[in-house]
Amino acid sequence: MQRFDESELMGPTLRQLEILVAIADHGGFGAAADVLGMSQSSVSHSLSSLERTVQGELVHRVAPVRLTRLGEALLPHARATLAGARAFNIAAAAHRGADTAAPIALAVPPTAAHGLLPDLMVLWRERLPHVQVKIFEGFDEELGRWLEDGTVDAAVLIDPDPVPPGAVTLATDTFHAVVRRDHPLAGQNSIDLADLLDDPLLSSTAGCEPQVRRLHSLAGLRYQPAQRIREVTTLLSMVEAGLGVAAVPSLTANLLPEALTLVPLLPRLDRHLVLTGPTTRPWHPYVTAVRDVCENHTRSQQA
Known part of the structure; x- marks a missing residue:
């Protein structure tokens, strides 16, 4: 038997x-x-x-x-199950009227981590003291995968299409040229993308490349980067060394060394940073709370 x-x-x-x-x-x-x-x-x-x-x-x-191959296949399901269990426990506690201290994991792209996140962390700490936000910094192609497989509970996505239900736009920033302060075009009010063609184009693959491609398309120009660089800080160091110029979002300003400056680019192109939970399972209750705080804060600033 x-x-x-x-x-x-x-x-x-x-x-x-x-x-x-x-x-x-x-x-x-x-x-x-x-x-x-x-x-x-x-x-x-x-x-x-x-x-x-x-x-x-x-x-x-x-x-x-x-x-093993089986382990890799089952790992995303394990993550999603654990994420669902965490959300279940918090939802049950909320039903009892308890604000249970618990962490949520938030994935963010590098420029958002530097330019947007510090103020948001202060806001969340003030409004939601029982919610601990743990940051996972990653590149755009990683964030959506982490969100859906349960590695993180929420993510800041760039220009998601379509925008997930319940998501909120945290910020909209505009693409600028980043050049050395001694560059001939550094003092201009704006720079046409075509005017940068005399300089080698350094392109970041850390999430901005699709928008930079689109910027070239809007300008009727071929996208021909001299170098494709993953780390934004490395890209800025190369611009500082006089090895080229780059098109970057305005949130990059917090990362600029003194020798560099940002100048608005034409044609204008904006990108939208969107806070969202997963699309394949219910949101963690604290992700909804964090989203609501951001939405209310934005409305109060616009009023």
Whole structure:
């Protein structure tokens, strides 16, 4: 008579899913144990139990520790399940009238992290003292994926199309040329994009490239960057070194070294930074609260 493991009948526990995610995020059993406050043997035992439940190996137990193909396939579902469980607990507490102190994870692109986030963090701390916002800084192509697989509870997306239901626009910024202060065009009120063609174009791939492509299309120009650079700070360092010019959003102003300046670009192109929760599962109640604070703050400033 075939015997069944009790774990197979019950399915995975939240703790087992937490262990899988911690191993994936922190790169090993020991690091996962430290984060979760468990012994390493307990982490290993729980993972083995989870592997029996799913009837497959989830982690290669050799250095460096990494997920198997099955582990990679199940990881997004583990993240989404844990995110849903966190939201469930907070919603239940809210129904009892309790403001439970709990964190939410927010993903932001680099320019928003520098130019927009500090003031928002102060606002959220004042209005929602029980909500802890943990920041995950990433590039545009990562943010949407993190949001939908449960890595984060909310994200600031740039020009999402379509705008997700319930989302709120946090800011709209305009593209500028970033040039050295001794550049011949640095003192202009605005610069036509075509007038920058004499300089090598340095382009950031950290989220702005689609808009820079569109800017060239609006101007009837071919998009031909001399260099494509991932890190915004590296791009600005190269402009400072006289290696070219770049088109960047105005929020980049907070990152500029003294030797550089921003000049509005023509044709004008705006981008919209939108705060949203996931589209494939209910929002965490505290994400809704953070969104409402932002929306009310914007209305009060416009009144």
